[in-house]
Amino acid sequence: MIKSLFDKVDLTPPVLLVLGVLFLLLPLLPGEFPLVVGTEILILGLFALSFNLIYGYMGQISFGHAAFFGLGAYTSALILRPMIEAGQLGYVGFFLALAAAVPVSAFGALIVGFFCVRLTGIYFAILSLAFGELLFYIVFSWYSFTKGDDGIQGLMAPSVLKSGLVYYYFTLAVVVMAALLLWKITRSPFGFTLRMLRDNQNRTAFLGIDIRRVMLLNFVIAGAFAGLAGALWGPFQRSVSPALLGWHQSGVPVFMTLIGGAAHFAGPLVGSIIYTALNAYVTQFTTYWSLTIGLIILGMVLYLPGGLLSVLDGWRQRRRKAGT
Amino acid sequence: MSPSILEVRDLNKVFGGISATKNVDFDLAPGAKEAIIGPNGAGKSTFFALVSGYHRPDTGSIRFDGKEITGQKPHEIARLGISRAFQVSNIFPRLTVEENVRSAIQVRRGKAFDLFSRADMVGLERTEEILSLCNLSPKRSRPAGELSQGDKKKLELSLALAGQPKLLLLDEPTAGMSIEETKETMELVDRLNATFGLTILFTEHDMAVVFNHAQRITLLHRGQIIMTGTPAEVRANEQVQKIYLGGQA
Amino acid sequence: MPTDWGSLLIQLFSGLSRAMMLFLVSSGLSLIFGVMNILNFAHATLWLLGGYITFSIYTLLAGYYGVSILLLAPAVVAATLALFAIGWAIERTLVRRMYGRELPEQLLLTFALILIIGDLIRLFWGVQNLRIVLPIEPMPVLGSFVNPYLFFIIAVGLIVAGLLWWFLARTRTGKIVRAAVYSRDMVSALGIRIPNIYALVFALGVAIAAFSAGVFLPIIPIGLGMDMDLIVQCFAVVVIGGFGSIVGTFVASLLVGIVYSFSILIWPDGALAIIFVILVAVLIWRPWGLFGTEMRF
Numbered sequence: 001m002i003k004s005l006f007d008k009v010d011l012t013p014p015v016l017l018v019l020g021v022l023f024l025l026l027p028l029l030p031g032e033f034p035l036v037v038g039t040e041i042l043i044l045g046l047f048a049l050s051f052n053l054i055y056g057y058m059g060q061i062s063f064g065h066a067a068f069f070g071l072g073a074y075t076s077a078l079i080l081r082p083m084i085e086a087g088q089l090g091y092v093g094f095f096l097a098l099a100a101a102v103p104v105s106a107f108g109a110l111i112v113g114f115f116c117v118r119l120t121g122i123y124f125a126i127l128s129l130a131f132g133e134l135l136f137y138i139v140f141s142w143y144s145f146t147k148g149d150d151g152i153q154g155l156m157a158p159s160v161l162k163s164g165l166v167y168y169y170f171t172l173a174v175v176v177m178a179a180l181l182l183w184k185i186t187r188s189p190f191g192f193t194l195r196m197l198r199d200n201q202n203r204t205a206f207l208g209i210d211i212r213r214v215m216l217l218n219f220v221i222a223g224a225f226a227g228l229a230g231a232l233w234g235p236f237q238r239s240v241s242p243a244l245l246g247w248h249q250s251g252v253p254v255f256m257t258l259i260g261g262a263a264h265f266a267g268p269l270v271g272s273i274i275y276t277a278l279n280a281y282v283t284q285f286t287t288y289w290s291l292t293i294g295l296i297i298l299g300m301v302l303y304l305p306g307g308l309l310s311v312l313d314g315w316r317q318r319r320r321k322a323g324t
Numbered sequence: 325m326s327p328s329i330l331e332v333r334d335l336n337k338v339f340g341g342i343s344a345t346k347n348v349d350f351d352l353a354p355g356a357k358e359a360i361i362g363p364n365g366a367g368k369s370t371f372f373a374l375v376s377g378y379h380r381p382d383t384g385s386i387r388f389d390g391k392e393i394t395g396q397k398p399h400e401i402a403r404l405g406i407s408r409a410f411q412v413s414n415i416f417p418r419l420t421v422e423e424n425v426r427s428a429i430q431v432r433r434g435k436a437f438d439l440f441s442r443a444d445m446v447g448l449e450r451t452e453e454i455l456s457l458c459n460l461s462p463k464r465s466r467p468a469g470e471l472s473q474g475d476k477k478k479l480e481l482s483l484a485l486a487g488q489p490k491l492l493l494l495d496e497p498t499a500g501m502s503i504e505e506t507k508e509t510m511e512l513v514d515r516l517n518a519t520f521g522l523t524i525l526f527t528e529h530d531m532a533v534v535f536n537h538a539q540r541i542t543l544l545h546r547g548q549i550i551m552t553g554t555p556a557e558v559r560a561n562e563q564v565q566k567i568y569l570g571g572q573a
Numbered sequence: 574m575p576t577d578w579g580s581l582l583i584q585l586f587s588g589l590s591r592a593m594m595l596f597l598v599s600s601g602l603s604l605i606f607g608v609m610n611i612l613n614f615a616h617a618t619l620w621l622l623g624g625y626i627t628f629s630i631y632t633l634l635a636g637y638y639g640v641s642i643l644l645l646a647p648a649v650v651a652a653t654l655a656l657f658a659i660g661w662a663i664e665r666t667l668v669r670r671m672y673g674r675e676l677p678e679q680l681l682l683t684f685a686l687i688l689i690i691g692d693l694i695r696l697f698w699g700v701q702n703l704r705i706v707l708p709i710e711p712m713p714v715l716g717s718f719v720n721p722y723l724f725f726i727i728a729v730g731l732i733v734a735g736l737l738w739w740f741l742a743r744t745r746t747g748k749i750v751r752a753a754v755y756s757r758d759m760v761s762a763l764g765i766r767i768p769n770i771y772a773l774v775f776a777l778g779v780a781i782a783a784f785s786a787g788v789f790l791p792i793i794p795i796g797l798g799m800d801m802d803l804i805v806q807c808f809a810v811v812v813i814g815g816f817g818s819i820v821g822t823f824v825a826s827l828l829v830g831i832v833y834s835f836s837i838l839i840w841p842d843g844a845l846a847i848i849f850v851i852l853v854a855v856l857i858w859r860p861w862g863l864f865g866t867e868m869r870f
Contacts (some may be wrong), residue, residue, distance in 0.1 A: 006561050015482065024853070029530055032484050040564065048461055055677065061676070061680060063680075064615065080603060103708075113419075113858060115853055115856070118856070118857055118860075119856060119860055120471060121676055122606075122676060122680075123812070123856060124862055125676075125680060126612075126808045126812060126856075127852075127853065127856055129805065130808065130809065130849050130852055130853070131849070133801075133805050133845070133849075134845070134846060135847045137842070137845055137846065138846075139651050182441075184440065185439050186436055187442055187443055187444070188440060188441055189427070189430040189431075189435040189436060189437075189438040189441060189443045189446060190437055190438055190439045190444065191443060192423065192426075192427040192443045192575060193427065193430075193431065193436045193437070194421070195416065195418065195423075195427070195503075196416050196419070196427055197429075198418070199415075199416035199417055199418050199419060200415065200416050200417070202414065203410075203414045203415065203416065203483070205397075205398050205399050205415075206376065206378075206399070206402055206407075206408060207402060207428050207431045207432070207483070207486075207487060208402035208403040208431055208487065209399055209431055209436050210399055210401045210433065211399075214436065217437065221439075246681040247801055251688075252682065254681065254684070258681060261365075264689075266536070269588035284775045288692045288695070289692075290689070290691055290692040291686040291688065291689055291692035291693065291696075294685045294686070294688030294692065295685075296682060296687070297682075297684070297685035297688070298667070298682065298685045298686075301671075301681050301682045301685065302667075302670060302682075303679050305678055307675070323732060
């Protein structure tokens with residue numbers, strides 16, 4: 001009975017539940033450092049979850065997703081900055097600044113997506129990379145508006161939220177709500193329309209679906225959630241810089257999703273835990289982080305292409321084979 | 325004479341200088357069950373592709389259910405009620421059998437862009453109906469990519485049915501099937517036509533299947549219609565013997 | 574904006590020389606994709622590695638024999654051969670395991686190579702930009718001064734382009750490579766060992782890129798991060814020209830190189846933006862490129 005339940009039930013709720021409890025308990029670890037790493041895991045995890053809407057569910061790979069993360073980060077930073085300078089940062093202004101990132105990133109994704117969804121495969125990948133780099137250069141060189149390479153410094157959250165602990169729980173609350181919303185979307189009829197598109201584009205068109213509209217809507221949703229993640233980043237790191245839009249940042253959700261497993265909703269979150277924790281830990285010993293993560297990616301691609309959570313599928317398959 | 329559900333007039337399509345469809349006039353009455361035959365390269369698949377909007381005709385017109393559909397996109401034509409089942413099974417390999425059918429039904433019901441319902445709560449009765457109609461219920465939770473060739477074709481047919489079509493285009497529905505599966509599938513086709521009044525147009529290589537199941541047969545050769553008639557008429561026709569049976573056997 | 578003929582001419586030469594480099598890097602990228610269906614994200618990173626190796630060998634030689642442009646030749650040749658070997662090894666050990674895998678996994682493998690090679694470069698050469706300074710007299714042209722080395726680069730680029738064309742069009746191996754672009758099955762049906770062809774194409778593509786990096790050292794300092802700027806431009810070139818088409822790559826290189834160098838004159842920050850606009854236009858109007866065939870898209 002239990003065995004057959006294990007075979008049938010969607011593993012996402014238990015995995016999410018375990019992760020949720022771990023995140024709730026994380027501040028019990030001593031020191032400020034786990035809070036910093038934890039907040040980063042959550043923000044980048046949300047970023048990666050939004051990316052996987054395009055990759056795992058729609059079957060296209062975007063190498064420019066950081067553009068929307070960065071757009072969100074800059075939107076809230078540019079709204080927060082004058083309030084902080086005037087010493088008038090309150091909760092309402094702060095929340096509005098975060099919320100504003102969502103429509104701005106969504107709008108950015110609408111424009112970029114309008115072009116990208118005309119293509120698939122490597123052409124989609126190249127075009128998304130090109131647009132990402134284009135937005136990076138715009139932010140980088142528009143000094144009067146974005147302060148260019150200097151970035152925007154001195155960002156913060158208002159009063160109580162300034163505490164690392166409170167900001168951690170605030171981030172946790174936002175990310176949990178966003179993740180639940182994303183999960184709902186992936187299980188909706190639209191979520192299955194995406195899977196159909198991933199599996200067989202021509203057939204989907206024959207069923208009577210305008211493929212480009214599906215891709216565009218999904219691109220915009222993914223951009224909006226990436227923007228929300230980006231908005232949380234500035235007050236956490238106290239600054240934003242053009243690198244947040246660059247290709248290096250676009251690689252982050254790709255790596256996380258690959259490590260955790262793109263076929264599982266929680267995969268990118270698991271990937272974020274491993275990637276971010278490793279990053280925090282490894283960089284204490286060596287400055288060769290790219291080399292380390294590069295070797296890990298190489299190992300994953302060669303030996304565990306489905307990501308860590310695919311181990312669960314392996315168990316299931318063996319049970320099913322043993323059962324019948 | 326009852327008005328045709330499908331009305332094709334003077335249809336032409338040229339690929340690289342070769343006429344794949346030439347001056348084709350074709351009518352299909354509602355509730356009919358007909359076959360199109362012809363040797364390889366006769367233009368059967370092109371004809372289906374033109375009717376379902378996958379190719380754009382060079383000249384000519386196609387009317388479906390009283391509406392002009394010439395040059396419309398595949399998804400627009402599908403919405404009007406033409407479903408096409410493919411020769412090479414064309415399914416969603418990573419979704420389960422049930423998810424395949426259920427998702428196709430949800431698309432038909434205009435739920436493709438529904439972000440907030442639960443996919444596993446919409447269109448379940450209809451999913452059950454189609455799964456049991458096509459004998460796929462026992463395999464419902466298998467990933468479609470792992471099915472046998474015959475089961476894939478049945479799923480292909482299920483997907484076409486999920487679109488609640490008025491006209492079903494079947495491109496070699498029994499290709500790759502065993503004798504039992506062929507029988508089972510063609511009985512289903514007969515039932516869909518007789519019980520549900522579905523108009524069906526199919527192509528088929530197996531002449532026994534064609535003569536047993538089609539009410540009328542149209543012979544295509546080099547993109548042109550050679551003749552249309554009952555199975556008995558077609559079998560008796562000398563030209564058919566020469567072009568088709570002679571050319572193939 | 575300067576409008577005198579001399580500075581326009583300088584911009585033209587600089588654009589042409591840039592086009593040569595773009596062509597030398599992109600042709601390998603395009604060929605590798607055409608033959609193996611692998612998009613090598615790390616192509617420009619291997620180009621960068623070639624530049625660093627050239628620099629080290631040149632510096633070593635210059636330490637013995639003194640600064641001279643002649644010493645660049647053996648350094649470039651040695652680096653080209655080294656990268657040929659490295660390319661061969663990468664294809665044999667890593668890339669070949671990706672054939673038939675899904676596109677994202679292929680992209681990720683070469684993406685991982687960017688990170689690994691980039692950090693290895695930092696490990697061996699550090700983070701500062703490197704440059705070879707050669708004593709070359711500027712040449713007066715129409716009242717402005719041009720570095721005559723630009724002419725040399727343009728000439729070398731044309732010669733290599735010619736050799737590549739000759740290799741693909743006239744030699745038996747080249748014909749096999751071209752056939753492989755159209756049909757892998759046909760080539761293996763001819764009884765030719767496909768794995769060797771794949772390794773050769775990959776190594777050759779990488780070696781030509783490394784060659785161009787070395788030749789350019791006297792006018793462009795190399796540094797970390799340049800590979801990403803270049804790969805994005807090469808993607809633009811290859812997409813505009815059409816994957817697998819050498820002629821298309823050549824024309825697109827000229828287009829991108831010259832547009833780039835003239836847009837720097839008009840709108841210094843917008844050079845890349847203009848190229849992206851061309852890229853987007855081509856992708857939407859003719860996704861298979863100006864010289865590619867629709868079939869392969």
